[in-house]
Amino acid sequence: MANLYLIPLTLGESELNTVLPDRNSSVIRSISHFIVENIRTARRFLKKVDREIDIDSLHFYELNKHTDKKQLHAYLDPIKANLPMGIMSEAGCPGVADPGAEVVRIAHEKGIRVVPLVGPSSILLAMMASGMNGQNFAFNGYLPIPKGEKAKQIKQLESRIYTENQSQLFIEAPYRNLQLLGDLLTNCQAHTKLCIACDLTLDTEFIQTRSINDWKKHQPDIQKRPAIFVLGK
Numbered sequence: 181m182a183n184l185y186l187i188p189l190t191l192g193e194s195e196l197n198t199v200l201p202d203r204n205s206s207v208i209r210s211i212s213h214f215i216v217e218n219i220r221t222a223r224r225f226l227k228k229v230d231r232e233i234d235i236d237s238l239h240f241y242e243l244n245k246h247t248d249k250k251q252l253h254a255y256l257d258p259i260k261a262n263l264p265m266g267i268m269s270e271a272g273c274p275g276v277a278d279p280g281a282e283v284v285r286i287a288h289e290k291g292i293r294v295v296p297l298v299g300p301s302s303i304l305l306a307m308m309a310s311g312m313n314g315q316n317f318a319f320n321g322y323l324p325i326p327k328g329e330k331a332k333q334i335k336q337l338e339s340r341i342y343t344e345n346q347s348q349l350f351i352e353a354p355y356r357n358l359q360l361l362g363d364l365l366t367n368c369q370a371h372t373k374l375c376i377a378c379d380l381t382l383d384t385e386f387i388q389t390r391s392i393n394d395w396k397k398h399q400p401d402i403q404k405r406p407a408i409f410v411l412g413k
Contacts, residue, residue: 182264184256184287185211186280188273188299189225192406194381196228199300205229207297208266213239213258215283217270225268243267243279252283259292271406273301277321277351302408303349306377309387310347312412317347323360330360334367337411341372347412357402360409361395368392368411375410378402 185207190199208229216222219240226233241255259265267274267283273296274280287294303319320337324330337348352360364374370393378386378400386400389410 181292182259182262183293183295184259184284185264185266186274186284186294186296187214187266187268188297188301189221189268189271190228191271191300191302191381192379194300199381201298204297204299209233211264211266212237213241213263213265215241215243215255215265215267215280217242217244217268217279221270222268243283245279247279249282252286255283256287256290256292259287259290271302273299276301276303277319300381302377302380302406305380306375306387306408306410307347307349309377310375310410310412311389312347312373312375312410313345314347316345317349317410320348320350322352323350327363330363331367334364338368338372341411341413345413347410349408349410351408354404354406357405357407358399361399361402364409364411365392365396371413373412375412376400376402376407377410378405378407380406380408 187204187208188200190196208226214222219242222240223235226235256265267280269278269280275284284294307314307317323333340346340348370391372392373389374392374395375387375389388400390398
């Protein structure tokens with residue numbers, strides 16, 4: 181039986197050879213069936229991998245919030261015919277903060293070998309660069325949008341930093357970054373540390389860890405730029 185490959189994408193428009201090993205390209209060239217979060221993004225990425233790839237000969241199965249989950253078992257049918265398949269996220273690593281995890285779970289149930297390829301994860305890169313506890317950390321995805329609920333969760337996450345020694349990571353839609361930063365500055369203690377990791381792996385990369393009190397004096401230009409936020413001590 182063929183394998184299911186988990187294929188990382190670049191974070192934004194960074195050059196492939198700066199963040200992805202050569203092995204990924206050779207694996208990708210052997211695959212003609214892809215489960216993807218966004219077909220347009222996937223096609224553009226594949227052309228970056230190899231301009232000679234015949235995109236029109238490939239088969240794409242879209243997996244996002246609009247996908248009927250009843251279809252997912254059938255997505256893996258090509259593997260029954262010994263055809264390798266690949267899963268690609270919108271950016272970064274499939275299965276991590278990504279709906280691809282649902283297909284991976286089904287693959288394990290079917291006894292299909294799952295092969296993760298090496299590539300950039302904004303979550304791990306931010307954690308590595310934060311200077312905070314990397315032995316015990318949690319990724320919390322998006323925080324609630326309503327202000328009251330968001331404030332409550334921020335305080336709960338900050339409490340875990342001190343009671344469990346657990347670093348807390350989360351993200352926001354880029355156009356709401358400054359709103360989230362304002363909520364953090366309002367609701368966290370002055371001495372709590374906040375790392376903002378923005379445009380990771382790009383030429384415009386920005387990574388800084390400061391206390392909440394210091395961030396109040398030096399607010400960064402992060403609006404509409406992909407960012408990971410890390411709270412710690």
